[in-house]
Amino acid sequence: MNTWGSNVRAIETFRTLEKPQYLFKTIRFILPFIKHIRFVGEEGLKKGLNRYFKDKKLQSIFCTEPDLLSCLVPIGWAYFKDFQNPPKGGGQAFPEWLEHVVKSYDNDTFYHSRVTKIKLEGTTATGVEIDCRGTKYEVASRYVIAACDVETLYEKMLPPASVPQDFKDRLRNASLYGSSFTVSVALDCKAEDLGFSEEAIHITKQNISRKEQTAANPKTTELIVLAPSYRDATMAPSGQGTITIFMPAEMEQHDYWKTERDAAGNYIRGEAYNKFKNEVAEILFKRVEEKVAPNLRSHILFFEVATPFTHQRYTGNKNGTMMGARPGKENMQAKVAHYRTPVKNLLLSGHWAELGGGVPIAVKSGFNAALLIFKDEKPDVFNCYVNYINHKITATQFRALPVFKHYSNDWKQKQTPAELLAIRRSDTTL
Ligand SMILES: Cc1cc2nc3c(=O)[nH]c(=O)nc-3n(C[C@H](O)[C@H](O)[C@H](O)COP(=O)(O)OP(=O)(O)OC[C@H]3O[C@@H](n4cnc5c(N)ncnc54)[C@H](O)[C@@H]3O)c2cc1C
Numbered sequence: 001m002n003t004w005g006s007n008v009r010a011i012e013t014f015r016t017l018e019k020p021q022y023l024f025k026t027i028r029f030i031l032p033f034i035k036h037i038r039f040v041g042e043e044g045l046k047k048g049l050n051r052y053f054k055d056k057k058l059q060s061i062f063c064t065e066p067d068l069l070s071c072l073v074p075i076g077w078a079y080f081k082d083f084q085n086p087p088k089g090g091g092q093a094f095p096e097w098l099e100h101v102v103k104s105y106d107n108d109t110f111y112h113s114r115v116t117k118i119k120l121e122g123t124t125a126t127g128v129e130i131d132c133r134g135t136k137y138e139v140a141s142r143y144v145i146a147a148c149d150v151e152t153l154y155e156k157m158l159p160p161a162s163v164p165q166d167f168k169d170r171l172r173n174a175s176l177y178g179s180s181f182t183v184s185v186a187l188d189c190k191a192e193d194l195g196f197s198e199e200a201i202h203i204t205k206q207n208i209s210r211k212e213q214t215a216a217n218p219k220t221t222e223l224i225v226l227a228p229s230y231r232d233a234t235m236a237p238s239g240q241g242t243i244t245i246f247m248p249a250e251m252e253q254h255d256y257w258k259t260e261r262d263a264a265g266n267y268i269r270g271e272a273y274n275k276f277k278n279e280v281a282e283i284l285f286k287r288v289e290e291k292v293a294p295n296l297r298s299h300i301l302f303f304e305v306a307t308p309f310t311h312q313r314y315t316g317n318k319n320g321t322m323m324g325a326r327p328g329k330e331n332m333q334a335k336v337a338h339y340r341t342p343v344k345n346l347l348l349s350g351h352w353a354e355l356g357g358g359v360p361i362a363v364k365s366g367f368n369a370a371l372l373i374f375k376d377e378k379p380d381v382f383n384c385y386v387n388y389i390n391h392k393i394t395a396t397q398f399r400a401l402p403v404f405k406h407y408s409n410d411w412k413q414k415q416t417p418a419e420l421l422a423i424r425r426s427d428t429t430l
Pocket of ligand 1: 149314324358
């Protein structure tokens with residue numbers, strides 16, 4: 001981190017004099033990756049893995065990966081003990097904490113509010129139009145940061161002429177990550193009683209192609225099983241547990257997951273959709289029973305299924321993609337990743353601003369979008385962030401700087417639903 005911390009900054013945030021140093025550092029960072037880029041696909045991976053693993057059994061661990069870097073990079077993370085773990089209380093803790101910080105500075109947050117339009121004056125963004133439960137609102141602002149699906153931003157929220165057509169075409173043709181069929185399961189016993197612990201368990205079939213590993217065939221496609229309640233006991237009431245089963249999936253598979261279409265072409269999730277997703281979940285349970293937890297089904301209290309349509313509905317991300325655009329030559333050449341948009345004072349953020357996606361990238365892009373605004377509007381604040389990211393000042397020194405309003409750092413985490421249930425149960429017993 002000390003060496004590579006400044007890699008968090010996007011190139012657009014560097015001042016002209018800093019750029020050569022940045023380029024030098026970036027080249028040093030990416031050099032070890034370059035020699036591995038060519039090992040892609042079934043044959044490429046065979047050659048690439050032969051360089052590192054003689055044992056065919058070890059090689060077979062990577063039977064679902066599309067390229068060599070996808071095998072090596074997680075090994076690098078593990079080597080440096082760079083594991084992603086949500087805080088106690090799960091991912092839910094992040095928005096709760098963020099809301100506290102926002103409100104501490106007397107700002108507002110609005111829920112159930114969908115941005116439908118970016119307001120423009122000429123070619124400059126001046127705010128947003130919002131739909132909140134059928135009522136239209138307008139918010140005026142000097143800058144707009146869009147942390148949402150990039151295609152929706154350019155094709156639905158802006159007038160067609162404000163973004164060049166060839167740019168929109170390049171984005172439409174970008175190579176994206178797939179989506180997921182996700183089953184969240186509540187158990188009447190602890191996950192560890194059924195044999196789960198902290199690992200991510202991959203259940204794969206060995207004799208199928210890499211393509212089939214992601215074909216969302218519930219009988220053969222790779223499954224990943226996690227036990228959130230093992231990692232964090234606040235996720236389930238005492239004596240009970242949770243597991244999550246993921247299967248790579250795409251929206252168009254299984255005849256669009258048996259959805260129907262209305263006259264306007266919208267997908268309708270009807271009876272056939274609900275029946276089918278539950279049937280698929282049952283097949284996944286059976287596979288997990290065969291390999292890990294023989295009596296899983298008899299311990300299920302209830303379960304929820306999210307298909308690619310669910311992920312699309314809740315996030316707005318195209319095709320329910322999990323992480324936006326993939327890293328790789330084509331997306332780089334098409335300049336898919338960007339922060340500054342063709343509209344002045346409208347910035348892109350979230351996982352669409354970079355290639356690679358995931359929570360770390362979303363955090364990185366939020367930082368960079370804010371940094372770009374400070375660069376133009378508040379150079380003193382910009383310098384403070386740069387000093388912090390370059391390890392010239394500590395987090396404590398950074399927070400104490402007079403350019404920032406005081407923040408009392410007094411967030412108290414709320415109890416999770418499972419903890420609240422435990423309290424209610426003990427009240428009833430008394
Ligand atoms: C099943 C699954 C598993 C994953 N596992 C991991 C993992 O293990 N590690 C990891 O790093 N990443 C993982 N990811 C990816 C990670 O969740 C995303 O990359 C990350 O959440 C992206 O953050 P974001 O803020 O850019 O966008 P999102 O999390 O997609 O959030 C976008 C937000 O914008 C809102 N929005 C959209 N349109 C509008 C609009 N018009 N008006 C107002 N609001 C709008 C949405 O409601 C949503 O709240 C996973 C994703 C999925 C689906």
